[in-house]
Every structure is written in structure tokens, then in C-alpha cells.
Amino acid sequence: MAAATSERTRRLIGVFAACFLIAPQAMADGRLLGTGGAMTTGGAAGGGIVPWAVLAGYGTEDETGGSVYATRASFDDYELSVVGGAWSWRNRVEVSYARQDFDISVLSGPLNLEPDARLRQDVFGVKVRVVGDLIYGDLPQVSFGLQYKQHLDFLVPSVAGALDDSGVDFYIAASRLFLDGPFGRQFLVNGTLRTTAANQDGLMGFGGDLGERTLVFEASAALLLNRRFALGAEYRQKPDNLSFAQEEDWFDVFGAWFVNKNVTVVGAFASLGDVGTLENQRGVYVSLSASF
Amino acid sequence: MFRFRRRSEFKPRMRVGVIMALISALLLASGCASTHAPAPQKSVYEQLGGELAVRRFIEDFTWMMAHDERVAEIVAFTDWEHFRPVMHDYICHVSGGGCDYHGQSMADAHRGIGITHGEFNVSVELMQKAMTQNDIPLSAQNRLLAVLAPQRPDIVHR
Numbered sequence: 001m002a003a004a005t006s007e008r009t010r011r012l013i014g015v016f017a018a019c020f021l022i023a024p025q026a027m028a029d030g031r032l033l034g035t036g037g038a039m040t041t042g043g044a045a046g047g048g049i050v051p052w053a054v055l056a057g058y059g060t061e062d063e064t065g066g067s068v069y070a071t072r073a074s075f076d077d078y079e080l081s082v083v084g085g086a087w088s089w090r091n092r093v094e095v096s097y098a099r100q101d102f103d104i105s106v107l108s109g110p111l112n113l114e115p116d117a118r119l120r121q122d123v124f125g126v127k128v129r130v131v132g133d134l135i136y137g138d139l140p141q142v143s144f145g146l147q148y149k150q151h152l153d154f155l156v157p158s159v160a161g162a163l164d165d166s167g168v169d170f171y172i173a174a175s176r177l178f179l180d181g182p183f184g185r186q187f188l189v190n191g192t193l194r195t196t197a198a199n200q201d202g203l204m205g206f207g208g209d210l211g212e213r214t215l216v217f218e219a220s221a222a223l224l225l226n227r228r229f230a231l232g233a234e235y236r237q238k239p240d241n242l243s244f245a246q247e248e249d250w251f252d253v254f255g256a257w258f259v260n261k262n263v264t265v266v267g268a269f270a271s272l273g274d275v276g277t278l279e280n281q282r283g284v285y286v287s288l289s290a291s292f
Numbered sequence: 293m294f295r296f297r298r299r300s301e302f303k304p305r306m307r308v309g310v311i312m313a314l315i316s317a318l319l320l321a322s323g324c325a326s327t328h329a330p331a332p333q334k335s336v337y338e339q340l341g342g343e344l345a346v347r348r349f350i351e352d353f354t355w356m357m358a359h360d361e362r363v364a365e366i367v368a369f370t371d372w373e374h375f376r377p378v379m380h381d382y383i384c385h386v387s388g389g390g391c392d393y394h395g396q397s398m399a400d401a402h403r404g405i406g407i408t409h410g411e412f413n414v415s416v417e418l419m420q421k422a423m424t425q426n427d428i429p430l431s432a433q434n435r436l437l438a439v440l441a442p443q444r445p446d447i448v449h450r
Contacts, residue, residue: 030408030409030410030413030414031409031410031413032413032416032417033417060408060409060410060413061408061409062408062409062410063410091409135441136441136442136444136445137444137445178438179434179435179437179438179441180434180435180437180438181434183431184429184430184431184432184434184435185430185431185434186434226430227420
């Protein structure tokens with residue numbers, strides 16, 4: 001188990017190093033600092049757990065760009081590692097990929113699994129900016145997105161009662177940055193509606209004995225203390241499809257540091273509620289992304 | 293540590309209620325802040341520091357614009373000696389400083405230049421930099437940007 005953990009850590013360090021190597025070769029930087037948001041665990045640009053209408057990177061209408069990132073979150077009984085990236089075309093279309101790796105070795109004993117048991121899935125995403133702009137004009141920026149998720153270790157979810165090892169989420173997100181928000185600070189608001197069958201974002205498979213597709217609401221708000229630092233909170237409603245284990249809504253408070261248009265660091269305190277029968281999972285989340 | 297949890301009839305979702313209340317409070321706060329943009333008494337112009345501060349930051353801003361290769365194309369034919377006082381009067385006019393503005397409309401002033409979103413954003417960044425350099429408070433900077441932002445359609449892609 002220790003070997004597996006250090007192997008994963010090495011992989012993460014590799015991605016972090018790649019971030020800094022790619023970073024100086026800036027290509028697309030036409031948008032204002034911070035307007036690329038951060039990178040969600042699902043690969044799309046947004047907050048940490050909620051995809052926003054903004055597209056990854058800092059490319060404008062005549063540029064292409066994107067971000068690569070690595071995220072690590074340690075909860076009371078679990079650990080989540082994510083690496084991924086997104087590429088945006090002319091601030092119109094974003095294509096993304098994320099590999100999620102959820103360490104469930106805590107359940108190895110009780111469920112009689114191999115000692116370094118984990119749940120992995122691939123998330124392929126597309127997001128299209130439909131209308132509006134994050135900052136300017138009458139309409140907020142509105143984007144449609146979909147995420148195709150393919151589970152890679154479906155045994156545990158299937159035993160728990162999940163119906164499918166893959167699923168598709170569809171969402172619509174609206175984001176707006178108010179230049180003159182509370183306290184004279186810029187203020188970002190995002191609302192996202194998603195239809196999904198994913199249990200625990202797909203890590204526990206898709207669908208179950210209590211239901212399949214559900215419409216859920218997600219929201220984020222962030223106050224930009226200055227041009228480089230933002231404080232915010234996110235909320236993500238969740239389906240509850242498995243009688244095996246109750247699933248609860250996610251919540252986080254985060255701080256983001258936009259070092260420059262190439263590097264973004266996010267730290268968060270996240271609460272996942274009950275996960276896989278283990279109660280009240282809280283933890284610390286760190287994400288680093290490099291935009292190009 | 294490991295046990296099967298009995299599903300209760302109602303999920304205690306106090307937390308959700310608290311979060312939703314928080315978000316709506318923030319939304320409300322932002323709504324209020326943007327509906328009556330300038331602070332109760334002081335105009336944005338005064339918050340910026342008045343005439344001297346505004347003229348100073350315009351001085352720095354125009355210098356930066358004139359020397360930044362990213363916007364070299366769009367300022368190639370700009371007569372800065374003419375531009376500075378006009379820009380001051382315009383900012384003073386729109387930020388409640390009480391000046392008359394007799395210059396061109398934003399649409400006329402930028403017609404035919406073909407300013408891209410990227411070039412526009414460079415000018416926003418340089419304006420922020422110039423204001424910061426002149427110790428203009430961030431809140432006043434943001435209020436000025438909020439006053440200027442609606443003019444963007446008259447400036448880009450003309």
C-alpha cells in the first residue's frame with residue numbers, strides 16, 4: 001500500500017513539474033487574470049467541484065489555450081487524486097479530460113478487498129459557451145456541457161448496487177463577475193443545473209435501486225479580495241441512488257491564488273458528507289493548475 | 293468505523309439551508325452594490341482621488357499604452373498630448389466628477405481601429421496597473437471599471 005501511495009505521489013509530482021515547465025511558454029493570455037477560474041475534479045474549468053460557464057485558460061476569441069492540473073484531497077477515511085487537462089478553442093469550446101483515483105483502502109478489511117483498493121474513472125468533457133460574457137454585456141456567460149464518465153474498477157460499485165459502469169452528465173452553467181461587488185470587490189457568482197445518474201460523481205458507479213437520473217443544482221460564489229486572491233464557497237447537490245449507503249450534498253470553502261496567468265493554486269476545506277457508508281467525510285483539498 | 297447506516301426518512305439538510313441562505317445573502321449584497329453603484333455621498337471621481345489623482349494615473353496609463361507592444365497597432369496614430377486631457381474629461385464626466393465632455397463618442401473615437409477583445413483587456417490591465425501605481429484604492433478602481441464596462445461594445449471590433 002505504501003508503495004502504491006508513493007507511486008501515485010510521484011505521478012502527481014511529475015504533473016506539478018510539467019505544470020511549471022509548460023507555464024513559461026504562454027500562448028493565450030488575452031483574458032483578464034482569474035477569469036479562467038480553477039480546474040474542477042471533473043476536468044472542466046470552474047471552482048473545485050462545480051463546473052462554471054468559463055472556459056479553461058486565458059484565450060480570447062482569436063486564441064486557443066487551456067490548462068493542465070493536479071488535485072489532491074485527503075478526507076477522514078479516503079484520498080482523492082486527480083490529474084487532467086482542458087483545451088479551449090477561441091473561448092467557445094472546451095474539451096477536457098480527468099483521471100480520478102479514489103483511495104478506498106480503508107474499506108479493504110471490511111469488504112475483503114485487496115489492500116490498496118481504489119476506484120478510478122476517466123471523465124471526458126465538452127463545454128460550449130452559448131451566450132453572454134463573464135464580465136461584459138447584459139447577459140451572464142452561459143455554457144452547456146457534458147461529461148462522459150467511464151469507471152475503471154466497477155466491482156465495488158456493482159456490489160453496492162450501481163447499475164452502470166459509465167454515464168453521461170449534462171449541465172448548463174451561468175457565471176457572472178460583478179466588477180463592483182460587496183466591499184468594492186469583484187464578485188463572481190455561478191449557478192449550474194446538472195442532470196446525472198452518477199453516484200458520488202461516478203466513483204460509485206451510475207444509477208441504483210433508489211433511482212437513476214436526477215436533476216441537481218450547484219452553486220459557487222467568490223469574492224476577489226484583490227487581483228490575485230479570491231475567497232469563495234461552493235455547494236453541490238447530489239443524487240441518492242443506492243440504499244447501500246446514503247449519499248449527501250457536497251460543500252466547500254476555498255481560497256484561490258492566481259499567481260499569474262500561467263499558474264493557479266487552490267486550497268479548500270471540503271465536506272462530502274457520508275461516503276460509502278463512512279460518515280461525515282471532511283478534508284483538505286489542494287489543486288495546482290498551469291495554463292497555456 | 294465501518295457500519296451500515298440506516299436510511300432515515302428525512303435527510304437532515306440543515307447545512308444546505310445554511311449554505312443557500314449564505315449564497316442568497318451574497319447575491320443580495322452584490323445586487324444592492326451594483327444597483328446604486330457609487331457610494332452614497334462620494335462620487336467615483338472623488339473616490340479615485342479627484343482631479344490630480346485621475347490626471348496622474350492617466351499620465352501613467354498613456355505612457356504604458358504607448359510602450360506596450362501588445363497594443364502597438366491600435367495606438368500607432370494616437371496623439372497623446374491631445375488624448376490625455378480628453379480622457380480625463382471623459383472619465384470625470386462618467387464618474388460623477390461634474391466635468392463636461394465635448395470629445396467624440398466612444399463609438400466614433402474607436403471606429404475603424406478594429407480593437408480585439410485581447411487588446412481591450414490589455415488596456416484594462418494597464419489601467420488597473422496605473423491606478424494601483426498611484427495608490428488609488430481597489431474599491432474605487434473596481435467602481436470605475438464598472439462605470440466604463442458598459443461602453444465596451446462601442447470600443448471593440450469597430
